[in-house]
Amino acid sequence: MTTTPFQNASIWIDAENAQDPNHEIYQSVTYPKELLYSNRMYEKLMDFYPNASEAVQIASKAQHICRWKIARESYPMDRVGYLKWREDLKKFHAQTTAIILEKAGYTDEFITRVSFLIEKKLLKKDTETQLLEDVICLVFLEYYLDPFVQKHYREKMKNIILKTWNKMSETGHQQALKINYSTINLELIKEALGL
Incomplete structure (x- = not known):
């Protein structure tokens, strides 16, 4: 084969x-x-x-x-x-x-x-680079946010979340809000984004 x-x-x-x-x-x-x-x-x-x-x-x-x-x-x-x-x-x-x-x-x-x-060249300008960045951010938020939260103080985490959010497209944002976060992490995300 x-x-x-x-x-x-x-x-x-x-x-x-x-x-x-x-x-x-x-x-x-x-x-x-x-x-x-x-x-x-x-x-x-x-x-x-x-x-x-x-x-x-x-x-x-x-x-x-x-x-x-x-x-x-x-x-x-x-x-x-x-x-x-x-x-x-x-x-x-x-x-x-x-x-x-x-x-x-x-x-x-x-x-x-x-x-x-x-x-990751031409982020925000090249649609495929942006797609890849969205996926990187989604994987971070779904699987790696929790270990980060346990390691860093709250204000630093809010800054990390905001930086992550700013790298994403609007479609990425919509997908990110569908992730099944813990109550604590969801509150942290909302606080960081001013939601």
Whole structure:
């Protein structure tokens, strides 16, 4: 049975993410952290926008590919260090994915497009970059907001929620309000957004 470039790329992206030494327990099952994140991204994309192009589908799966290989601690622990780490991560994710896509037989044009999306270029101007950003924010709000709330004080969390909200489209906002939040988190979101 022959496999498509998309199937091969998906298998290879999953194989890379499955090597994550960090684990997360979800519904009593232990997963490699970035594999779980990748699966959540892809599932959320397909739920939110089932007609997403193949480039966006791959970019969603590869958004954090091998993220553990560039540790936050290897950069200065200040805002400048954080922003440099984030920029370097985007390039690293794009380059790691490009190697996989080349092996899968994709064209240079397609690979360039996926890299463009992973690096989140022209946010608010490019519809597919915006779609990917919406999915990133929705996954954060649904699965990762709670751990953040437990780590940070209330005012900082309100700021994080507001920044997340401002990155999203109106359609993303509507979808975000449908998520089944805990009562405490819903109150925090409403407070942050002045709802």
